[in-house]
Amino acid sequence: MTRLFAMSCGQLNIPAAYLTPGFQPGQRFDTRVGMFLLEHPRGLLLFDTGAAPECVDDLAGWWGSSMAENFPYRVRSEDIIDAQLRALGYRPRDVRHVVLSHLHLDHAGGMKLFPQARFYAQAHELAHAIWPGPPFQNDYILADLLPTRSYDLKALEGDADLFGDGSVRVLATPGHTRGHCSLLLRLPQTGAVLLPGDACLCSQAFAWSSPPGAPLRCPELWQGSLARLRAEIEAGALPLWSHEPVGPAGTAPQCYE
Ligand SMILES: [Zn+2]
Numbered sequence: 001m002t003r004l005f006a007m008s009c010g011q012l013n014i015p016a017a018y019l020t021p022g023f024q025p026g027q028r029f030d031t032r033v034g035m036f037l038l039e040h041p042r043g044l045l046l047f048d049t050g051a052a053p054e055c056v057d058d059l060a061g062w063w064g065s066s067m068a069e070n071f072p073y074r075v076r077s078e079d080i081i082d083a084q085l086r087a088l089g090y091r092p093r094d095v096r097h098v099v100l101s102h103l104h105l106d107h108a109g110g111m112k113l114f115p116q117a118r119f120y121a122q123a124h125e126l127a128h129a130i131w132p133g134p135p136f137q138n139d140y141i142l143a144d145l146l147p148t149r150s151y152d153l154k155a156l157e158g159d160a161d162l163f164g165d166g167s168v169r170v171l172a173t174p175g176h177t178r179g180h181c182s183l184l185l186r187l188p189q190t191g192a193v194l195l196p197g198d199a200c201l202c203s204q205a206f207a208w209s210s211p212p213g214a215p216l217r218c219p220e221l222w223q224g225s226l227a228r229l230r231a232e233i234e235a236g237a238l239p240l241w242s243h244e245p246v247g248p249a250g251t252a253p254q255c256y257e
Pocket residue numbers: 102104176198
């Protein structure tokens with residue numbers, strides 16, 4: 001049985017100018033913070049880990065005041081990945097594989113909850129997370145990453161077929177960050193499912209070809225990444241966006257089979 005659960009780690013409030021430049025200037029959107037759990041014959045696989053548990057009680061203290069002001073974030077303890085796994089009947093130590101789209105604060109904050117898992121991230125992203133270059137330093141929280149230095153981490157160089165059977169494919173999609181990647185899954189009934197991560201933030205951004213970020217970290221690489229997403233979606237893959245706008249109540253986990 002292979003099922004995919006799409007979860008959200010609370011609601012991140014993003015300015016329209018960042019989400020889809022030119023769309024409803026001055027407005028802001030509550031968006032999901034995508035985390036995805038795949039029940040796979042080779043073991044539970046998690047794609048992105050949401051924000052750190054510390055954000056629940058002290059967002060400005062953990063993210064810094066400018067990040068907390070620019071991206072107001074509503075997150076409760078039950079939104080954190082360990083609590084969401086428990087709600088699905090799993091413990092964090094049941095997770096065997098964790099793929100990270102990139103190491104930004106709303107994707108890699110839960111890494112430290114999985115000391116027994118094998119992690120996969122792009123080699124470029126690992127260096128980039130430590131030396132992102134100005135003005136991108138606030139996008140990464142060093143305190144999220146330091147506890148994971150002894151973890152089992154496989155540095156990927158571009159695309160990868162994770163289990164060698166085409167069921168879980170990593171697609172290198174740089175642009176939002178230097179070492180960003182997306183995931184392409186094959187489910188028994190749904191068929192191909194694309195998890196873009198932050199290569200493109202939401203369905204509206206995709207429809208308008210809006211870049212994920214202002215300023216965009218690597219604009220010279222992003223057009224090629226968007227073309228990759230477009231090719232998979234046109235070939236029939238179902239995209240599940242990591243920052244799709246949601247209502248104030250947020251969104252319950254959704255299951256795809
Ligand atoms: Zn990001």
